[in-house]
Structure formats: structure tokens, C-alpha cells
Amino acid sequence: MKRHFRVWRGDATGGRLEDFQVEVNEGEVVLDVIHRMQATQAPDLACRWNCKAGKCGSCSMEINGMPRLACMTRMSTFADGETVTITPLRTFPVIRDLVTDVSFNYEKAREMPAFAPPPNLRPGEYRMQQVDVERSQEFRKCIECFLCQNTCHVIRDHEENKRAFSGPRLFIRAAELDMHPLDARTDRKDFAQSAQGLGYCNITKCCTEVCPEHIKITDNAIIPMKERVVDNRYDPLVFLGRKIFRRRGLDEPAPPSPARQPAAVVPQTTTLDEQGRLPLSEFTFERPGAPSPYGEDVQFPLPADGISYHHPSEERPEIDQARD
Amino acid sequence: MTTTERIERHHYDVVVIGAGGAGLRAAIEARLAGKRTAIISKSLFGKAHTVMAEGGAAAAMGNVNSNDNWMVHFRDTMRGGKFLNNYRMAELHAKEAPDRVWELETYGALFDRTKDGKISQRNFGGHEYPRLAHVGDRTGLELIRTLQQKIVSLQQEDKQEYGDYEARIKVFAETTITELLTDDDNRIAGAFGYYRETGQFVLFSAPAVVLATGGVGKSWKVTSNSWEYTGDGHALALRVGATLINMEFIQFHPTGMVWPPSVRGILVTESVRGDGGVLRNSEGKRFMFDYVPDVFRNQYAETEEEADRWYTDPDNNRRPPELLPRDEVARAINAEIKAGRGTPHGGVYLDIASRRSPEYILKRLPSMYHQFKELADVDITKQPMEIGPTCHYIMGGVEVDPDTGAAGGAIQGLFAAGEVSGGMHGSNRLGGNSLSDLLVFGKRAGEHAAKYASSLTSRPQVKPSDVDAAVETALAPLSRSGENPYAIWHDLQQVMQDLVGLIRRKSELEESLKQLADLKDRVAKVAATGGRRFNPGWHLALDLRNMLLVSECAAKAALTREESRGGHTREDYPTMDPAWRQVNLVCSLDAGSGEVVITRKPVPAMPPELLLLFDRAELAKYLTDEELADYDRALAEARLNKLDGSAAAKEATL
Numbered sequence: 001m002k003r004h005f006r007v008w009r010g011d012a013t014g015g016r017l018e019d020f021q022v023e024v025n026e027g028e029v030v031l032d033v034i035h036r037m038q039a040t041q042a043p044d045l046a047c048r049w050n051c052k053a054g055k056c057g058s059c060s061m062e063i064n065g066m067p068r069l070a071c072m073t074r075m076s077t078f079a080d081g082e083t084v085t086i087t088p089l090r091t092f093p094v095i096r097d098l099v100t101d102v103s104f105n106y107e108k109a110r111e112m113p114a115f116a117p118p119p120n121l122r123p124g125e126y127r128m129q130q131v132d133v134e135r136s137q138e139f140r141k142c143i144e145c146f147l148c149q150n151t152c153h154v155i156r157d158h159e160e161n162k163r164a165f166s167g168p169r170l171f172i173r174a175a176e177l178d179m180h181p182l183d184a185r186t187d188r189k190d191f192a193q194s195a196q197g198l199g200y201c202n203i204t205k206c207c208t209e210v211c212p213e214h215i216k217i218t219d220n221a222i223i224p225m226k227e228r229v230v231d232n233r234y235d236p237l238v239f240l241g242r243k244i245f246r247r248r249g250l251d252e253p254a255p256p257s258p259a260r261q262p263a264a265v266v267p268q269t270t271t272l273d274e275q276g277r278l279p280l281s282e283f284t285f286e287r288p289g290a291p292s293p294y295g296e297d298v299q300f301p302l303p304a305d306g307i308s309y310h311h312p313s314e315e316r317p318e319i320d321q322a323r324d
Numbered sequence: 325m326t327t328t329e330r331i332e333r334h335h336y337d338v339v340v341i342g343a344g345g346a347g348l349r350a351a352i353e354a355r356l357a358g359k360r361t362a363i364i365s366k367s368l369f370g371k372a373h374t375v376m377a378e379g380g381a382a383a384a385m386g387n388v389n390s391n392d393n394w395m396v397h398f399r400d401t402m403r404g405g406k407f408l409n410n411y412r413m414a415e416l417h418a419k420e421a422p423d424r425v426w427e428l429e430t431y432g433a434l435f436d437r438t439k440d441g442k443i444s445q446r447n448f449g450g451h452e453y454p455r456l457a458h459v460g461d462r463t464g465l466e467l468i469r470t471l472q473q474k475i476v477s478l479q480q481e482d483k484q485e486y487g488d489y490e491a492r493i494k495v496f497a498e499t500t501i502t503e504l505l506t507d508d509d510n511r512i513a514g515a516f517g518y519y520r521e522t523g524q525f526v527l528f529s530a531p532a533v534v535l536a537t538g539g540v541g542k543s544w545k546v547t548s549n550s551w552e553y554t555g556d557g558h559a560l561a562l563r564v565g566a567t568l569i570n571m572e573f574i575q576f577h578p579t580g581m582v583w584p585p586s587v588r589g590i591l592v593t594e595s596v597r598g599d600g601g602v603l604r605n606s607e608g609k610r611f612m613f614d615y616v617p618d619v620f621r622n623q624y625a626e627t628e629e630e631a632d633r634w635y636t637d638p639d640n641n642r643r644p645p646e647l648l649p650r651d652e653v654a655r656a657i658n659a660e661i662k663a664g665r666g667t668p669h670g671g672v673y674l675d676i677a678s679r680r681s682p683e684y685i686l687k688r689l690p691s692m693y694h695q696f697k698e699l700a701d702v703d704i705t706k707q708p709m710e711i712g713p714t715c716h717y718i719m720g721g722v723e724v725d726p727d728t729g730a731a732g733g734a735i736q737g738l739f740a741a742g743e744v745s746g747g748m749h750g751s752n753r754l755g756g757n758s759l760s761d762l763l764v765f766g767k768r769a770g771e772h773a774a775k776y777a778s779s780l781t782s783r784p785q786v787k788p789s790d791v792d793a794a795v796e797t798a799l800a801p802l803s804r805s806g807e808n809p810y811a812i813w814h815d816l817q818q819v820m821q822d823l824v825g826l827i828r829r830k831s832e833l834e835e836s837l838k839q840l841a842d843l844k845d846r847v848a849k850v851a852a853t854g855g856r857r858f859n860p861g862w863h864l865a866l867d868l869r870n871m872l873l874v875s876e877c878a879a880k881a882a883l884t885r886e887e888s889r890g891g892h893t894r895e896d897y898p899t900m901d902p903a904w905r906q907v908n909l910v911c912s913l914d915a916g917s918g919e920v921v922i923t924r925k926p927v928p929a930m931p932p933e934l935l936l937l938f939d940r941a942e943l944a945k946y947l948t949d950e951e952l953a954d955y956d957r958a959l960a961e962a963r964l965n966k967l968d969g970s971a972a973a974k975e976a977t978l
């Protein structure tokens with residue numbers, strides 16, 4: 001059966017969504033379809049992949065606006081006749097077609113002080129209990145797909161925050177080392193606050209929702225890190241997080257979110273902005289709010305009181321306070 | 325064409341091609357030896373194929389069973405490889421693997437633990453004791469991430485000392501090497517390639533190169549391997565005069581997914597069978613009972629009742645035949661399919677649903693449950709899985725010196741480690757022995773590449789004419805109008821799958837060589853549309869030449885070896901032949917004709933102290949009479965010297 005796809009093609013100088021009619025067979029995933037496009041219609045269509053089994057984190061892209069692994073997104077999850085739109089990650093500069101420049105993440109990783117081996121133990125003498133390593137092991141499941149980084153609103157539409165903000169992938173790395181039973185450093189949380197920009201995070205949980213490894217980024221890494229930090233540093237967001245966000249999703253209904261402008265449906269334009277990003281911002285997108293955080297089983301538009309996503313502009317003043 | 329193109333140049337002491345386990349470990353060692361080191365990888369940093377390994381890394385640490393030691397591991401490895409292994413490599417591997425694994429902990433790795441806080445070890449096919457250090461079913465990810473983070477930590481040290489992260493070790497991600505360059509004395513002088521992102525060329529001038537490029541599986545249609553596995557390292561080595569050995573030995577894993585087509589080849593772990601899963605054909609028959617070879621007859625159950633009792637009472641019952649070695653099970657499945665008793669999608673059924681409760685399955689096999697649920701819409705607690713053999717690993721590779729990893733043949737300054745090197749695993753690799761292989765021989769290759777670089781008094785110079793030729797070759801597909809590379813690739817996979825697959829025949833192998841020759845002509849005319857920036861069509865067009873070369877090696881070696889052993893099964897020579905055990909087939913490239921030439925070379929003979937680790941009765945299955953006479957002589961001598969060999973052997977067989 002042939003299906004309709006729209007794939008963003010172009011490079012840093014501009015691009016557009018191209019239409020493709022592609023054969024889709026039973027059981028296929030989006031990556032199969034991209035491979036078929038390459039083999040039959042567009043041999044030079046650029047796309048990263050490696051394992052095709054959700055293990056390497058190479059094939060990250062946005063599928064109908066959702067940050068997804070193309071190799072783990074089955075075609076059967078789309079409605080019959082639904083057009084599937086495939087675009088590159090929006091937070092990172094486009095190199096070509098579906099390939100983006102993710103070097104930001106590697107630079108931030110390089111600034112993260114490495115594991116410090118305990119000085120008095122030789123190789124082979126390490127002893128740790130399973131319960132103690134498990135907390136860090138959860139974070140070491142990370143396949144570095146950078147979908148969480150792509151989704152986080154602190155940098156998604158705010159190039160200017162990239163300098164000071166390392167992002168959820170690096171917060172879990174900080175937490176992993178903080179919780180490592182034998183790491184010799186004791187300043188992981190301070191570092192997260194002072195150098196990684198942990199204070200920018202307002203616990204929206206969007207990162208957790210897109211993580212293909214189901215790592216509880218917010219609950220198990222960010223919030224504990226913030227709570228520890230608050231021992232010796234005031235972080236208004238912890239207060240906020242405790243008061244509002246952590247309770248949410250348990251039993252209480254979420255507080256009503258601030259009134260929104262109804263989203264205007266604007267046709268997609270064909271060029272990139274100065275930073276090399278796609279023009280798909282939430283104001284021009286056909287759905288209200290950046291769609292990524294919600295996962296794919298959610299109907300749009302969302303009822304206003306069920307939305308756990310806060311537009312960055314609403315949070316800006318608080319973020320600025322939290323920064324120092 | 326002389327190039328007008330400006331080519332970016334870098335100078336390094338050691339260039340490591342490949343950022344999997346082997347490459348990263350080699351780079352760490354070269355940098356620790358004080359060398360300026362470059363790491364080159366076709367994909368992003370941390371995404372190499374090693375990431376996919378699940379089961380674990382084999383190392384005889386003896387944490388779970390204290391009887392384990394290097395001698396037992398050595399024996400298991402040699403048995404697994406049906407005694408074709410390079411004994412010295414197997415020995416070094418068994419001796420050094422524990423240190424290499426412990427070292428990872430000092431880099432920050434977090435393995436699963438035993439009750440007393442040590443690294444936990446799990447059972448795996450062919451290993452006598454629980455031996456695989458693991459992290460759930462994502463050991464490869466842990467390994468690569470740990471090494472990646474160690475490299476970052478070295479960069480941080482350099483930043484402190486020199487103010488630059490990349491002062492002494494730099495990663496060139498998404499960069500493909502297309503050619504190795506030598507000077508007039510056949511010494512490595514550098515490597516040439518392109519940045520995938522921009523299509524711009526880059527030249528690395530370096531006296532020592534470590535190949536760690538992994539395997540070749542992408543030339544087969546059904547494979548568990550990724551696009552990176554185009555045999556680049558194998559081909560690069562051949563083209564500068566190095567030699568390959570054991571290229572006929574390819575491991576087909578018995579249980580890969582077969583449906584839907586998109587996931588065809590993806591691995592289904594052995595534990596499904598270990599936990600009670602059985603194989604059935606389309607008639608519902610549990611067919612493995614018909615395929616127990618005579619040598620294993622005594623160890624495997626003859627009735628379903630006995631086999632089923634084994635799970636709860638292994639001491640008084642024999643093992644179910646589903647748990648025969650990988651090559652046996654793969655052949656049996658293949659035979660059933662060929663006989664027309666396969667499933668609609670060309671596999672057989674692996675059934676655990678009818679044998680274990682849903683709760684049990686979910687608890688023991690969570691990742692398999694999810695894999696089938698998410699990718700195939702099959703609920704393995706309710707339905708059987710469809711599975712079939714999948715191309716998994718190549719035992720063959722660059723012929724190396726066991727201690728240093730230096731490539732053999734007419735080349736100096738070239739080293740190889742990991743899946744791209746040959747010899748360590750003989751004719752068949754044991755599960756878990758690859759990850760430890762990467763660490764042990766990665767370290768050695770890095771260390772000796774650094775030593776070699778230090779030993780040179782003059783730096784080998786790249787010849788400009790070679791660079792021009794490399795540029796020309798690389799650009800050719802873009803300026804031609806010819807065939808689509810994807811079509812050629814598809815045909816190549818079909819040829820290898822059908823004619824050089826799990827079961828081989830003389831006539832089919834001969835046919836494959838004919839078809840490969842036709843494909844060679846087509847590859848010479850392949851064309852890529854589009855420009856040079858991140859153009860997968862162009863990349864594939866360039867990779868095809870390597871795939872074809874290694875496929876030719878595999879087919880020619882398979883045609884030459886007239887016996888069946890491990891990862892090489894000839895229908896027309898169905899048994900192992902002790903005379904062939906003494907022979908390695910060596911592939912080289914004829915400089916004039918560009919043809920692959922096969923020569924025979926003796927397998928190095930085990931020294932007495934290693935030979936005596938084995939029982940005579942076991943060796944008798946593999947060795948020639950003359951070799952057995954040597955064994956008897958060595959044993960007599962050992963007794964004379966009061967080094968009681970048999971006692972040592974017995975102690976180690978426990």
C-alpha cells in the first residue's frame with residue numbers, strides 16, 4: 001500500500017517539506033520507509049541510523065511533530081490515510097535533511113567532570129551492592145538519542161540559553177555520578193547548579209515523556225539533585241516543584257494553566273531562521289503548544305487544565321530569578 | 325586528474341580507525357603512552373556497533389564459581405573454535421580479560437553485582453562456569469559508554485595541562501576512511517577519507533594505524549549487523565598488502581526475527597531456549613530431537629519427557645536438544661525450512677507461550693517480550709515467535725601477531741584489533757568472547773602501535789600521487805551516470821545470502837564467484853546522484869567496493885576449505901577433517917590483477933604446556949594421529965619431570 005509522506009529536505013541555507021508516495025508493508029517502522037525512499041526515489045536523502053533496534057540512539061527525528069526514534073516508530077501507529085510528516089530535530093542546527101548538528105551535547109558532556117576513582121582501591125577491589133548501583137544504572141541506560149535535549153523548552157526555542165544550560169541528558173549524568181557508590185567527588189550537585197544550569201529547569205517533565213529508555217529523568221535525577229542543592233542554596237523552583245509539579249499526576253487535578261491565545265494555523269514556510277533551525281515553532285505549528293511533550297496517544301487540542309507544559313515565556317521571570 | 329581541491333591535513337602519531345570497544349581501548353592506550361592520537365568513526369561518538377552487544381563480556385574472574393580460572397576459559401575458547409584458534413591469542417585473552425574488565429570499573433563502569441559486592445557473572449553457551457560480566461541485557465552500551473567517558477576524562481586532563489581538550493586525543497566522528505597510504509618501503513604513512521557531513525576530504529599523516537572497524541555482515545540479506553559493517557577495515561588492509569585469515573568462518577545465530585520484514589535478522593536471545601522455549605516446525609513437531617549429532621548423543625535427551633525434566637532436575641536428566649551449540653541449531657532450522665516445514669514467513673516457531681506461564685515469561689524475558697510486542701505485534705506469552713538464522717559475526721579478519729596486533733603480510737605500521745582481526749576465535753566464537761577480545765587486544769594494539777611509532781627514526785611520507793588517486797576514486801561515482809548503488813547492494817546481499825550462506829555447496833560457491841565478478845563490473849560503474857554533503861547514496865557507492873572484496877574472500881575461502889567446521893558448513897563435505905584443522909586459509913590481493921589469492925598456511929601448534937590442559941580423548945576428536953603422538957610424548961616428558969600433566973589437566977577440567 002502506498003502512503004503519503006512529507007519529509008523536510010534542505011540544509012542550513014533553507015529547505016522545504018517534500019511530498020513522497022511510498023510503499024508501506026506490514027509491520028514496518030518509519031526508518032524502513034526512509035530507507036525505501038533512499039533506495040527508490042531519493043538516494044541522497046540524509047538520515048542517521050545504526051542499530052535499527054532502539055539501542056544506539058542515532059535515528060532521532062520528529063515524526064508528526066513528536067520527537068521519536070524512527071526505528072521504533074511503527075507505521076501501524078498512524079491512522080489509515082494519515083500523512084506522516086518527518087522533520088529533523090528542531091533544537092539543533094540542520095546539517096542536511098534529517099541530520100542535525102548535535103555537537104552541543106558532546107561539548108556539554110566534555111565539561112562534565114569525569115568519574116573520580118577512589119584513591120585507595122586498586123582494580124578488582126571495588127565492592128558495591130546491587131541496590132546501590134541500581135540507581136546510577138538507570139541513568140546509564142541512556143542511549144544518547146538527545147530526544148530529551150531536543151524537547152526541553154529551555155533550549156528548544158532559546159539558542160541564548162545553550163551556553164549556560166547543559167540539558168536533561170547531562171543532569172542524569174550528574175545524578176549518576178552523584179549516586180555512584182564509589183565516585184570520589186562530592187561536589188556533583190553544586191556543579192549541576194553552578195555550571196550546568198540546573199536552576200533553569202522548571203520540572204515540566206517533557207524530557208521524561210520522550211525518553212525512549214523510559215528513564216525517569218525528572219523524578220529520579222533532576223528533583224533529587226535540586227533537593228540536595230537546596231540544602232545549601234535557595235532554589236525557588238524546588239519550592240515550586242514541591243508545591244505544584246510533584247503532586248500533579250498523583251491524585252490532585254492540575255491547577256488551571258494560564259489562558260492561552262488560540263493558536264493560529266499558519267502555513268509552513270520554507271526557510272530556516274538565522275540559527276539554522278526549522279521554522280516550526282509552536283506558534284506556526286498546526287497544534288496548540290509544542291506537541292512533543294505529550295506522547296502520541298494524546299488527542300489535540302488538549303483540555304487546558306490537563307496540560308503540564310508551560311510555555312517558556314510564562315516562566316521566564318522565575319527562571320531568571322533562579323539563575324544565580 | 326590532479327586535484328585542485330584543498331585537502332585538510334592532520335598530523336598524528338597513532339590513528340585509530342573505529343570507535344567501538346576495540347578502537348576506543350586502543351586509543352586510550354596510545355594516548356596513555358604519550359602519543360598524539362586520533363579516533364575516526366563512521367558514525368557519531370558512542371554509537372559504534374559494540375553498543376548492540378547484549379549478553380556480556382567473558383572473563384574468568386571466578387566471582388560466581390571460584391573454580392573458574394584462565395585455563396578453563398582457554399579450553400572453552402579453543403573448543404568453541406574447534407581448535408582452529410590461534411592458541412596464543414586465546415591464551416592471552418583468557419589470562420588478561422579479568423584485568424581488562426576490572427580496569428573498566430576504575431573508569432566508572434557499573435556492572436551488576438554478586439551478593440558480596442563483586443561483579444556478577446552469568447552462564448552462556450560454551451562457557452563451563454558463569455563467566456560473563458554483564459549489565460542487564462545492555463553490556464555493550466555500558467562498555468562503549470565507559471570507554472567514551474574515559475576518553476573524555478583524558479581530554480579533560482589535557483585541557484588542564486595544555487588548555488585544549490584535543491591537544492593529544494581527538495575524535496573525528498562521522499568520518500570515513502577510504503584508503504590507507506604507504507611510503508615506498510611499504511610502511512604506513514597515513515589515511516585518507518572524507519567527512520560525511522560535508523563531503524570534504526581529510527588526510528591523516530601518521531606512522532601507525534590501528535584498524536578496529538568491526539565486521540562485514542551488511543553483505544548478507546538477513547543479518548543482525550548495522551550499515552557500518554561493510555568490511556572496510558578488511559578491505560583497507562588487503563589493499564596495502566596485509567593478509568586476512570579464516571574468512572570462510574561466519575557465525576549465523578540460530579534465532580533471529582523473521583517477521584515483519586523490517587526487523588528480519590534482529591537477534592532473539594538464547595535465553596528463550598534456556599528458559600524453556602522449544603523449536604517447532606509448521607507441523608507442530610519439536611524437531612530438534614532428529615538433529616542430535618552422534619558426538620553429542622550422550623549429552624542430550626532423547627524424549628520430550630526427559631528434556632522437560634531437565635529444567636527442574638539437570639543432574640538426573642539430559643539437556644534438551646534445543647540447547648545444542650549455535651551452529652547445530654542453525655543448521656537444523658535451515659534443514660526444516662528447506663524441507664518445506666517452515667512457517668509462512670520462512671522461519672520456524674520458537675514457542676514458550678505454551679510451556680510457561682505469562683508471569684514467568686514476563687519476569688524472565690522482559691526485553692524479548694517488549695521487542696516482539698513493539699516490533700512484531702506478537703505477544704510471546706500467548707503466541708509462538710517466528711525465528712530463523714541470521715548472519716551475526718565474522719571470525720575471519722586481518723592476520724595479526726598475537727602479542728602486538730601487528731598485521732602480517734608486506735606492511736609495517738598497521739595494527740588490528742576486535743572483530744576486524746582474525747585468529748582469536750578460530751572457526752566459531754563463543755558468546756561473550758568478543759567484548760573481552762576487544763578490550764584485551766585493543767589495549768595491546770594501542771600499546772604496540774605507540775611503541776612502533778616511537779621506534780621510527782624517520783616519519784614515513786605520504787605520496788602525493790596516492791592522494792590524487794584516492795580523491796579521484798572517491799569522486800568518481802558522483803561524476804558518472806550509471807547504476808543506483810542500492811540496486812547493486814541488494815543484489816550482492818542476495819548472492820551472499822543464497823550462495824554463501826549457512827550451508828554451502830561447491831556448485832553454489834562457484835556460481836557466487838561468477839556473480840560476484842559481474843557485480844564487480846557493475847560496482848566499477850556505480851553512480852551517485854546529488855552533492856557531497858551527507859549523501860548516503862554516495863557513501864554506499866564507495867562502501868560497495870569494500871563489501872565486494874570481502875565477499876570475494878569469504879566465497880573463495882569457503883570454496884577452498886573442503887570440510888565442515890564451526891561457522892563453515894559444506895553440504896558436500898559434512899564432517900570435520902583433522903588434516904584441515906592444521907590449515908589456515910590466507911587471503912591476499914594480487915598487486916597486478918587485483919584478484920583475491922588464497923594460500924594455505926599451517927595453524928601454529930600449541931606448545932606442550934597448553935596441549936596438556938586437555939584430555940587425550942577430547943583431542944582425539946580434533947587432532948591427526950601425528951599430533952596425538954606429540955601429545956603422548958609431551959605427556960610422558962611431563963611425567964618424567966614430575967610436572968604431572970594429567971593431574972594439571974584434571975584439576976582444570978573440574
Ligand SMILES: Cc1cc2nc3c(=O)[nH]c(=O)nc-3n(C[C@H](O)[C@H](O)[C@H](O)COP(=O)(O)OP(=O)(O)OC[C@H]3O[C@@H](n4cnc5c(N)ncnc54)[C@H](O)[C@@H]3O)c2cc1C
Nearest residue numbers: 342343344345346366373374379501538742743756758759
Ligand atoms: C546484536 C548483537 C549482539 C551481540 N552480543 C554480544 C555479546 O553479548 N557479547 C559479545 O562478546 N559480543 C557480542 N556481539 C558481537 C560484538 O558486539 C562485536 O563483535 C563487537 O562489538 C565488535 O567491536 P569492534 O570494536 O571490533 O567494532 P565496532 O564496535 O563495530 O566498531 C567499528 C567502528 O569502526 C568504524 N569504522 C568502520 N569502517 C570505518 C571506516 N571506513 N572509516 C572510519 N571508521 C570506520 C565504525 O564507525 C565503528 O566506530 C554482538 C553483536 C551483535 C550484532
Ligand code: SF4
Nearest residue numbers: 152201203204205207
Ligand atoms: S523537566 Fe522540563 S525544563 Fe527540566 S530538563 Fe526536563 S524538559 Fe527541560
Ligand code: SF4
Nearest residue numbers: 142143145146148211
Ligand atoms: S535520557 Fe533518554 S531521551 Fe535523553 S538522551 Fe538519554 S535515552 Fe535519550
Ligand code: FES
Nearest residue numbers: 050051052057071
Ligand atoms: S537506529 Fe539505533 S536507535 Fe534507531
